[in-house]
Amino acid sequence: MIQPSPSIWFEDGNVVLIAEKTAFKVHRGQLARHSEVFDGLFSLPVPMNSCESFDGCPSVQMHGDQARDWRYFLGAIYDGLYFPIPRQNDFPLVSSVLRLSTKYLVEPLRVRCLARLQYDYPPDLSTWDQREQEATNEEGYYSPRDQYAHPIRVIQLSIELGLPDVLPAAFYDLSRYGPSRIVEGSHIKDANLALPLPLVARTLRGRELAQEFLAKFILGERAPSELCTTPSLCAQSLYFITLNLLRAVGGLAAGRDADPLYTLIQALDMLERSDFETASGGRGQSLHICPPCKVMFASECLSKRLEAWKCIPDWFMLEKERRDSKSE
Numbered sequence: 001m002i003q004p005s006p007s008i009w010f011e012d013g014n015v016v017l018i019a020e021k022t023a024f025k026v027h028r029g030q031l032a033r034h035s036e037v038f039d040g041l042f043s044l045p046v047p048m049n050s051c052e053s054f055d056g057c058p059s060v061q062m063h064g065d066q067a068r069d070w071r072y073f074l075g076a077i078y079d080g081l082y083f084p085i086p087r088q089n090d091f092p093l094v095s096s097v098l099r100l101s102t103k104y105l106v107e108p109l110r111v112r113c114l115a116r117l118q119y120d121y122p123p124d125l126s127t128w129d130q131r132e133q134e135a136t137n138e139e140g141y142y143s144p145r146d147q148y149a150h151p152i153r154v155i156q157l158s159i160e161l162g163l164p165d166v167l168p169a170a171f172y173d174l175s176r177y178g179p180s181r182i183v184e185g186s187h188i189k190d191a192n193l194a195l196p197l198p199l200v201a202r203t204l205r206g207r208e209l210a211q212e213f214l215a216k217f218i219l220g221e222r223a224p225s226e227l228c229t230t231p232s233l234c235a236q237s238l239y240f241i242t243l244n245l246l247r248a249v250g251g252l253a254a255g256r257d258a259d260p261l262y263t264l265i266q267a268l269d270m271l272e273r274s275d276f277e278t279a280s281g282g283r284g285q286s287l288h289i290c291p292p293c294k295v296m297f298a299s300e301c302l303s304k305r306l307e308a309w310k311c312i313p314d315w316f317m318l319e320k321e322r323r324d325s326k327s328e
Contacts, residue, residue, distance in 0.1 A: 002054070005067075008074045015042075016059040017074075022067035023054055024074055034077050036105040065100065072096035073109075081112050086119055091149035095157050102161055114163070120148040121169035125261075125309040128169060132262070144173070150186060152193040164318065171316040175207040176259050182207070206315035207258045213311065214260040217304050218245045227292035237289040238297065241270050260308045268301045 005024045013025035031038040041060075051058040062070065076097045083090055098113035100106075122128050135144040151174035158166045174182060182203050185194030195203065222242070224234040245267060271294050276285040289297075313319055 004055070005071060008071060008078075014057055016054040016057045017062055017070065018054065018059055019062040019065045019070045020067040022070070023059070024070055025055060025057065026074060030077060034106050034109075038104065066096075068092070069096040069100050073100040076109055077106070081109055083116050086116065086147065088145060088147055088149050090116060091153055095153070098157070098161065117154065117163070117166055121151070121154055121166045121173065123165040123169070125306060128261070128309070150188060150193055152185060152195055155195065155199065167318050168312040168316065171203055171206055171318065172210070172312050175203050175210060175316075176257075179204060179207070202317050205317070206312070209311070209315040210260055210308070211258050213308055214263055217260070217264070218242060222297075225290075225292040225296040229290045229292070230288065233288040234290055234293040237287040238293070240287065241267060241297075244270065261305055264301045264305045264308070268298055271298060
């Protein structure tokens with residue numbers, strides 16, 4: 001039995017939208033003002049005796065739409081859409097409004113939802129770095145799930161709606177979980193999140209290629225700069241960095257293996273650290289590395305991070321989604 005919505009029901013409304021078993025009594029002018037689809041629909045001459053009605057108003061069946069999506073969507077149309085402090089629990093609102101604003105051509109809401117989604121899963125490296133920093137507290141604890149939507153949710157929505165710019169960061173984020181977690185998925189509140197097998201395989205493939213990329217960087221031969229003033233000490237320091245990376249200072253020890261973007265930042269940080277263990281077992285040791293070698297190694301790390309970022313679409317076989325999106 002169809003029931004009126006407890007939250008979106010205006011007594012002075014002049015049209016009723018029915019999604020699943022929920023009715024929303026709203027205003028034709030409000031819908032037509034925001035949506036090209038409804039503007040066209042309501043401008044068509046329709047004989048009154050041919051219309052279905054509900055509560056004395058013409059009614060429209062929204063076939064294929066979920067009542068939850070319409071509740072969020074109509075709330076955004078009437079009250080606006082705001083994200084003062086982005087949180088992971090914004091996702092139900094974002095996904096619902098994005099789904100219907102895309103379907104019914106409400107471009108301002110669609111643009112705002114895309115911006116919110118790209119805040120969680122940005123298309124550029126500098127914004128990704130900002131995202132990672134915001135998910136790390138002062139003690140260095142990294143907790144992205146407190147702030148950002150789960151990557152499986154974002155991958156599913158992006159494939160459904162054709163959002164290729166969000167997919168690389170979402171797949172990369174998911175690939176940083178352990179293989180068993182990627183395969184099994186995650187349980188969040190009352191939902192079990194899991195990808196179909198082809199997408200799981202794609203995620204694991206990308207994870208392997210990210211690890212391969214990082215291994216090549218760590219194990220690559222690295223000599224002091226041609227301008228080096230202390231070649232023996234600098235060679236030892238560069239070797240020390242390699243050993244620390246092999247011990248997974250930038251990955252496993254922090255709970256984030258298969259994450260070359262993070263590990264390369266950790267390698268950069270080693271150049272400025274002064275808390276390495278001394279020969280006597282104390283702390284306070286810095287690397288003995290000259291300025292030209294510092295510049296050389298830092299430049300290599302930054303270059304490799306940018307290269308890794310550009311490789312992500314290929315690692316996760318996403319170029320087809322981008323081509324398909326551009327051709328539409």
